[in-house]
Each structure stands twice: as C-alpha cells, then as structure tokens.
Amino acid sequence: MTRAILAGLTEFALTALVIGLVILAVLVPLALSQPDPLEVLRLFVLGPFGTIRHMGNILEAATPTMMTGLAATIIFRAGMFNLGVEGSFFLGGLAAAATAVLLPLTGLIATPAAILIGALVGSLACIVPGYLRVRFGASEMVNSLVLNFAFLFAGVYFLNYVLRDPNAGALMSYKLPGDFTLDRLLQGTRLHTGVIIAFVACLLGGIWLYGTRSGLNVRIVGWSPGFASHLGLASSKLLMQAQIAGGLIAGMAGAIEVLGLYSRFSWTGLPGHGWTGITVAILARENPFLVIPAALFLAYLQVGGDMLARNLDVPSEIVGLVTAAIMLAVTAAAIFRHPAFLRLIRDIKGKEAGEEQGA
Amino acid sequence: MIEFFSAIADPAVFATVLRVMTPLLLAALGVLISDRAGVLNIGMEGIMLSGALIGVLVSAATANPFLGLFAALIGGGLLGALMAFFINGLGTQFIITGIALNMAALAATTLGLFLATGDKGMSGALKSGVLPNIDIPLLGGVPILGPLLSGHHMLTYLAILAVPAVAIMLARTPFGLHIRAVGSDPKAAAAAGISRNRVQLYALTLSGVLGGAAGAYLSMGYVSWFAQNMTAGRGFIALAAEVMGMGTAWGTFAAAAVLGIAETVAITMQTKGLPSELMQMIPYIVPAVMLTVYAARRQAKARKIS
Numbered sequence: 001m002t003r004a005i006l007a008g009l010t011e012f013a014l015t016a017l018v019i020g021l022v023i024l025a026v027l028v029p030l031a032l033s034q035p036d037p038l039e040v041l042r043l044f045v046l047g048p049f050g051t052i053r054h055m056g057n058i059l060e061a062a063t064p065t066m067m068t069g070l071a072a073t074i075i076f077r078a079g080m081f082n083l084g085v086e087g088s089f090f091l092g093g094l095a096a097a098a099t100a101v102l103l104p105l106t107g108l109i110a111t112p113a114a115i116l117i118g119a120l121v122g123s124l125a126c127i128v129p130g131y132l133r134v135r136f137g138a139s140e141m142v143n144s145l146v147l148n149f150a151f152l153f154a155g156v157y158f159l160n161y162v163l164r165d166p167n168a169g170a171l172m173s174y175k176l177p178g179d180f181t182l183d184r185l186l187q188g189t190r191l192h193t194g195v196i197i198a199f200v201a202c203l204l205g206g207i208w209l210y211g212t213r214s215g216l217n218v219r220i221v222g223w224s225p226g227f228a229s230h231l232g233l234a235s236s237k238l239l240m241q242a243q244i245a246g247g248l249i250a251g252m253a254g255a256i257e258v259l260g261l262y263s264r265f266s267w268t269g270l271p272g273h274g275w276t277g278i279t280v281a282i283l284a285r286e287n288p289f290l291v292i293p294a295a296l297f298l299a300y301l302q303v304g305g306d307m308l309a310r311n312l313d314v315p316s317e318i319v320g321l322v323t324a325a326i327m328l329a330v331t332a333a334a335i336f337r338h339p340a341f342l343r344l345i346r347d348i349k350g351k352e353a354g355e356e357q358g359a
Numbered sequence: 360m361i362e363f364f365s366a367i368a369d370p371a372v373f374a375t376v377l378r379v380m381t382p383l384l385l386a387a388l389g390v391l392i393s394d395r396a397g398v399l400n401i402g403m404e405g406i407m408l409s410g411a412l413i414g415v416l417v418s419a420a421t422a423n424p425f426l427g428l429f430a431a432l433i434g435g436g437l438l439g440a441l442m443a444f445f446i447n448g449l450g451t452q453f454i455i456t457g458i459a460l461n462m463a464a465l466a467a468t469t470l471g472l473f474l475a476t477g478d479k480g481m482s483g484a485l486k487s488g489v490l491p492n493i494d495i496p497l498l499g500g501v502p503i504l505g506p507l508l509s510g511h512h513m514l515t516y517l518a519i520l521a522v523p524a525v526a527i528m529l530a531r532t533p534f535g536l537h538i539r540a541v542g543s544d545p546k547a548a549a550a551a552g553i554s555r556n557r558v559q560l561y562a563l564t565l566s567g568v569l570g571g572a573a574g575a576y577l578s579m580g581y582v583s584w585f586a587q588n589m590t591a592g593r594g595f596i597a598l599a600a601e602v603m604g605m606g607t608a609w610g611t612f613a614a615a616a617v618l619g620i621a622e623t624v625a626i627t628m629q630t631k632g633l634p635s636e637l638m639q640m641i642p643y644i645v646p647a648v649m650l651t652v653y654a655a656r657r658q659a660k661a662r663k664i665s
Contacts (some may be wrong), residue, residue, distance in 0.1 A: 132647075138654035139568075139602075143647050149592055150643035156638035220594040224635060230563055273366045275462065282455065315473045320466025333450025 014341065015330055022325045023301075030318060043311060044304040054265045054303060056189035061299035063191075063260070064089070066198040067253035068277025069284060069291040070247040071204045075126065077209065078242035079222035080133065080140040084126035085250040086274025088147035090267060092122025092254030094155045097173050097265030100180035101163050110179035115255045122251015123244060125151050131245030135237045148270060156268050163265065172266035182260040192260035199292065201249060204221050206288035219241050252275065279327050298323060366423070370506040372623065377515050378581060379617030379626070382407065382573040382597050386597030387604065387611045389569030393439075394601060395529060396562035397542035397555075401457025402442055403570050404594025405464030410435045410574025412468040415487040415585040416520040428514075428575045435571020438464075439563040446563075447556040462595070469587050482578075489583045490514060490575070514576040519612075521569070526608035529604040538562050550562030576656055599646030604654065618642045 031040035048054050068085050076081045096118035099105070105113050129147055133140035158172075162202055180197035182192040208303035209215040216310035221238045228235050253273070276317040280298060302335070377400060383509050393400035400406075410431040418427025445451045451459075478483045485649035493516060495509040529535040540548040541558045549555060563664055577593075578585045600618055604611030618641075 129647075132651045132654075136651050136655040138660050140648075142399075142598065142602050143650060145595055146643040146646050148643075149595060150640045150647070153636045153640040153643070157634055157640075160636060161634065195488040275458065278458065279462075315470050315479060317466040317469040317473075317479075321463050321470070324463035324466070327455060327459045327462070328445055328449070328451050331451045331455050332445070334448065337450060 003349055007345050010345060011349060012180070014336070018329045018335060019061065019326050022329050023322055026318065026322050026325060030314065034073075034312060034314065040308065040312060043307050047307040048300050048303040050330060053186070053188045054307070056186040056191045057303045057306075058299045059195050060189055060191040061302045062134045062295040063195045064197050064253050064257045065276045065280050065298060066195075066291055066295040067256070068200050068250050068273050069280030070277075071126070071250035071253065071293050072203065072274075072277045072281035072346055073284065073286045073288055073291055074209070074218070074242050074249070075130075075246035076281055077222045078218050078239050079225065080130060080239060080243065082126055082129050082133075082144045082243060082246070083141060083249065083274075083278065084129050084144040084148060084243075085277050086270050086272070087125030087144070087151040087249035088122040089240075089254040089257070089277075090122075090148075090270055091125050091151055091275045092118035092251030093258040093267060093271075094158065094254075094265060095121035095251070096180075096255030096258050097176060100176040100259070101174045106177075106179050110177070111182060111259060114180050114259060115252055117250045118255025119252040122254050123247030126243050126247030126250060130240060130247075134239050136317065145193055148274075152270055152297070157275060159265065159268070165264070168264065168268065171268055172264045174261070175263055176265070181261055190261050194256035194260040197256060198253075198295075201252075202288050204290075205249075208267070208290055214238075237349040248279070253277075258338060275312045276323070277334075279323055282327055283330055369383075373507055374511065375626065376616070376619045376623045377511055379622045380615050381515045381518045381595055382576050382581065383597050383600055383618055384612060384615040385514070385521065385569050385573035385576065386594055387600035388521050388608065388613050389566040389573070390561050390598050390601040391441055391604065391606065391608060391611050392525065392529075392538065392569070393566040395542045396538045396559050398443070398453045398546060398563060398657040399457075399558050399598075400563060400566045401454055401567070401596075401598070402438070402464075403457075403597055403638060404531050404590055404592070405461040405592050406435050406438050406570030407456075407577065407590045407597075408464045408468050409438055411578035411583050411589055412482075413529070413571070414561070414575035415578045416471070417486060418579060419482075419485040422486075424486065424490050424579055427488055427579060428490060428589075431571040431575035432568050433565040435569070435574065436564045437567070439565070440571070442567070443556075443560040443563040447537035447559060463577075465588060468585075471536065472585060473589065477603075480610070482589055487583065488579060489587070490579045495544060496535030497605035511595020512576065512580045513574060514580055517572065520542070522608050522612045529608065534561070535560075570594070571586070574619075589618050596642045599643065599660060603646045603649045617645070621645070637654070 028046060031037035034040050046059060048058055050293070054315060068089055071085050074083070075249060084347050096114040099114040099117045100110070103113070124190070129140040129144035132138045132143055160175060164171060164176040174336035185191045185193060187197070216240065217233050218238050220231065220234060221235050225235060264336070274300060280291055280294045284294035287306065301319050301322055305316035308314040308318065333343070386407055390400050390403055413434040414431040416429040417430035418424045421427070438460065442456050446453050447454045472482060473479045478484060490513055492510050493513050529538065537548070537553050537558045540551065540553055541555050545555050574590070577589060592634055596618060600614040601611050603614035619636065621641040625635045625641070629635035629639055
C-alpha cells in the first residue's frame with residue numbers, strides 16, 4: 001500500500017515538475033519584455049496568496065470548473081469523448097434564470113428548484129450526443145461539438161424572445177427575484193455557497209466512482225468495452241447513466257453559477273467553463289478526488305493572470321496559453337509513458353506485487 | 360421554390376452566398392485532408408483565427424496584402440505541423456491537441472493584437488491590406504452569367520478550384536493514396552512501408568495551410584480588420600461541413616454551399632429584424648442529423664450482413 005502511494009507521489013512530482021517548466025517557458029519571455037521581470041513572476045506566482053480576498057477569488061473561480069471537471073471526468077471515465085459539458089453548463093444557467101423569471105416560486109424552495117430545473121434542462125446537451133452514439137453509433141465527439149452551438153443559439157433565441165427585459169438596454173433577462181440566490185461567503189469577493197456544493201459533489205463523485213458497484217461498472221465499460229460485455233454488463237445502459245450524470249452535474253454547475261454571481265442572465269456566447277472543465281478532468285487524471293486540486297490550481301493561475309492584468313498591463317490571456325500548454329504537457333505520452341518513467345514506477349510498485357505473490 | 364432560385368440567381372445574393380461560403384469551404388477541405396489521414400483537425404478554429412491575425416499584422420507591416428496572405432499560409436501550415444509533432448512526436452491525443460490549440464490560439468491572438476496595437480478588441484488602428492477581387496476577362500461582359508461568376512474575391516476562386524484539386528489529390532495521386540491508407544488502416548499502411556507519422560505530418564500541414572487561407576480571407580476579404588475571436592465557431596462549422604460531405608471533396612463542397620446558403624438566409628433575416636437565432640442553429644443541427652442518419656444506415660447495413 002505504501003508503495004502504491006509512493007508511486008502515485010512520483011507521478012505527481014513529475015506532473016508538478018512538467019507544469020512548473022511549462023509555466024516558466026510561457027511566463028519568462030513575457031516577463032523579460034516588461035521593465036521589471038521579477039515583479040511579473042512574483043505577482044503571478046505569489047500574488048494570489050497575498051490576501052484572504054484573493055484566495056477567496058481562487059475559490060470563486062474554481063466553483064464552476066470543479067463541477068464541470070467532475071462532469072467531464074464521469075463522462076470520460078465511461079469511455080466517451082462527449083464534449084457536451086460546455087452546452088450543458090450554458091443551458092443549465094439559462095434554465096435556472098428562466099425558472100427564476102417565469103415561475104412564481106418564493107422562499108426556501110426557490111433556489112433548489114431553479115438548480116434542479118437547470119440540471120435537468122442542462123443535461124440535454126450531454127444526453128443527446130450520448131444517446132445518438134449509443135443508439136446509432138454516431139460520433140459523440142463531433143455531434144456534441146456542433147450541438148453545443150445549436151443549444152447556444154436556441155438559448156439565445158429564448159433569452160431574446162421570452163426572458164428579455166426590454167428596458168435593460170442590452171440583451172439580458174429580467175432581474176432574477178431576490179429569493180433566487182446563493183448566499184455570499186466572503187466580503188469583497190463573489191464567493192458563494194455554491195463552492196460547498198462543488199466540493200461535496202466532487203467527494204460524492206469520487207466515492208461513487210471508486211466505492212460503489214455501479215461506479216466500478218462504469219469504469220470497466222470505459223476501460224475495456226470488450227471485457228465489460230464478457231462480464232455481461234449492460235454497456236449501453238451504463239454509458240447512458242454516465243452521460244446523464246455528467247450532464248446533470250454540468251447543468252447544475254451552470255445554474256449555480258448564474259444564481260450565485262448574477263442578478264440577470266446575459267450569456268450570449270458559450271461561457272467556456274465546460275472547456276476548462278475538460279482541462280481540469282485531464283489534469284486530474286479523470287479522478288473525481290483530484291478534480292478539486294486541479295480546478296483550484298487552474299483557478300489560481302486565472303487569479304494570477306488577472307492580477308498581472310490589473311497591476312502591470314499584461315493581458316490576462318497569457319493564462320489561456322499556459323492552460324493549453326499544460327493540457328498538452330500532462331497528456332504527452334512521451335513524458336508520462338516514457339519507458340524510463342514506467343520502469344521507475346514499476347520498480348517502486350513491482351516489489352510489492354512480487355511479495356503478494358510470494359505470500 | 361421558384362422564388363428561392365430567382366433569389367439565388369440575383370447576383371447580390373449569389374455573391375453573399377459565395378462570401379460566407381469561402382472560409383467554410385477552405386477550412387472544410389483542410390479538415391477533410393486531416394480526417395482522411397486519421398487525425399481529424401479539431402484545431403481548425405484556432406488555425407483560422409491565427410491565420411486571420413497573421414495576415415493583418417504582416418500586411419500592415421509590409422503594406423502588401425499578398426505577403427500577408429503568404430504569411431498566413433505559412434503560419435497555418437506551421438501550426439498544422441506543430442499539431443502533428445505533438446500527436447506523433449509527443450504522443451498527445453489528437454482531440455486534446457485540437458482543443459488545446461483552439462484555446463491557445465484564442466489567447467495568443469488576443470495577446471498578439473494587444474502587443475501590436477495596444478487594443479485587445481480590434482485591429483482598427485492598423486492599416487492592413489485587403490486581397491483583391493478578380494474580374495475574369497471576357498466572361499465579365501456576358502449577360503446574366505458575367506455578373507454572377509466574375510468579380511469575386513481571389514480566395515473565393517481559390518477555394519472553388521481547391522475542390523477538384525483536393526478530390527484529384529486524394530483519389531489519384533500516390534500521396535492521396537498514402538493519406539487514405541493511413542487513415543483507413545494504419546497497420547496495413549505500415550506493413551506496406553508507409554510512414555504514418557510522415558503522412559500525418561504532411562496532411563496536417565496542408566490542412567493548416569488551407570485553414571490559414573480561410574483565416575486570411577476573414578480578415579482581408581470578408582472584412583478588412585482583425586477582431587478578437589472573429590472566427591466565432593466557423594472552424595467548427597467547417598468540421599461539420601466535412602462530416603456532412605461524407606469524407607469527399609465534392610460532398611464537402613455541397614455541404615459548404617448548403618451551410619453558406621443557410622447563413623445567408625440568417626443574415627438576411629437579421630437585417631429584416633426576424634429571429635435570426637433559429638437560422639443560426641441550422642449550420643449546427645443539419646450536420647448532427649446527417650451524421651446520425653449516416654451512422655444509423657451503416658449500422659442497419661452491418662446488421663443485415665451479419
């Protein structure tokens with residue numbers, strides 16, 4: 001057991017090393033173009049830990065991506081490259097706003113009802129491509145990619161013709177009634193109770209995936225469809241379960257984002273948290289428990305980038321470059337499947353396996 | 360129906376269809392080449408965006424739009440080659456590579472625009488060039504046909520000429536054969552001595568060159584400036600067009616034309632104050648339906664055989 005943990009730590013150390021190098025590779029040339037290069041590095045790396053408020057900003061930024069990361073993790077674990085998380089997030093936010101504007105709900109049930117409806121409607125964007133794949137064998141990747149935009153424009157139509165407040169100037173919904181909100185947790189930030197939901201969701205997701213029979217079955221289907229059918233598992237049903245679960249979580253994430261941060265719904269483009277969620281899932285090696293630190297880490301980069309933008313006139317887009325580079329680096333088989341590294345991991349683990357055999 | 364055809368025959372409407380179709384067609388042909396080689400180019404959106412910025416920056420710096428176009432082609436090709444290096448050299452998945460490229464391109468183009476102009480939104484301050492329209496001699500004077508076929512953007516003609524070129528390349532040249540071999544059965548191709556890595560490198564580079572051309576058209580033809588995220592999902596529509604085209608150049612051409620007409624109708628509706636959002640959905644719903652129907656028919660056929 002200790003050896004397994006040691007092997008895990010070795011892989012983590014390599015990941016951390018690679019990520020550190022990637023950040024330096026992007027940041028150092030940028031820093032050198034500025035009058036005070038060291039200040040750029042200091043602000044980006046240490047700035048987010050400077051004050052409680054900034055740390056609150058990290059949690060705030062990680063709230064949606066923890067949940068979209070969890071959604072993507074569950075979907076990927078079932079072996080599907082369904083990219084509908086982005087569409088689900090958008091639809092979930094829209095549906096929550098629609099619930100708030102259109103339904104005469106008040107009091108304590110208002111927010112949970114909006115989140116539930118957001119989750120249900122949002123899940124469509126993951127369920128449709130998943131179903132078309134399971135039922136007809138159509139590529140879920142291409143379908144989810146194009147349908148995300150179809151759901152976006154359907155949503156914008158709905159916003160424009162049903163929810164739009166004609167007196168608001170720009171294209172945005174009526175004000176969401178006061179009962180439809182999540183409480184703020186920290187003064188000076190927009191951190192809200194949604195972050196607790198996100199933490200709990202990731203923990204429950206991890207327990208489900210590693211601790212229950214249906215979680216195990218989903219992992220088997222994703223890992224080896226052939227083996228799953230030999231075991232007599234209902235593969236189609238399990239695949240759909242994972243798509244539905246992922247879609248519900250992503251839709252819920254969108255609903256929580258809208259209720260927690262905004263007083264009106266005004267998304268007219270895909271907000272991008274679904275894509276970040278995919279990065280989070282990849283960085284977390286598709287492990288729900290690791291989704292939490294992965295999302296926090298990307299949020300930390302985001303806050304660092306925002307601080308650069310505010311204080312030094314360095315565009316925060318630099319973070320997009322860093323994130324993309326990290327995404328490639330941590331999936332590079334040339335690094336993480338390198339024979340030398342695999343041998344090292346096997347040496348660390350291997351003796352234990354031998355001992356077990358001997359005993 | 361007659362109304363529809365007479366509307367299309369109207370030179371102004373026809374020109375609009377060609378205008379919106381050109382970037383889709385160029386990019387979709389690029390996607391086609393990559394797909395046939397077994398590495399679907401999801402990064403097309405990012406390559407187009409990069410091509411659009413490179414074209415504007417280089418044409419502004421050199422005061423020569425052709426140098427801008429040339430640089431966009433080179434830049435697109437290099438990005439395609441970079442994808443191939445990551446996929447086959449470093450062993451990343453092609454889907455993740457494409458997603459990462461799109462993410463990086465959105466960030467890098469905004470950053471590049473900011474460094475060049477101090478503005479993150481638009482390149483209005485730069486005096487960038489526009490690629491010319493071409494009047495075809497003799498044809499221009501012919502009634503009805505002349506105004507329809509002559510006087511379009513040079514990249515529009517290039518896009519249309521690229522259709523038979525890609526079709527012939529894929530069907531009748533050794534390189535096309537290698538692409539199809541690697542795409543349909545990499546192991547058999549390897550046994551025949553065809554290097555997958557090299558073929559995919561060339562295919563993605565070519566795909567990137569076409570994407571660069573599509574991007575250059577957007578910023579030096581469709582409009583005369585670069586704006587943040589100006590591709591606005593066109594790379595994904597191109598992906599959809601290729602899927603609708605069922606993996607052939609002529610099919611991709613037909614799909615790009617259909618999607619171009621749909622977008623033209625959407626633009627027309629928008630100017631008349633009609634709900635254009637529903638029309639904007641068409642370029643995304645039609646490919647999903649076609650893909651599903653195609654897959655369902657293939658599945659049914661497979662069942663019949665077994």
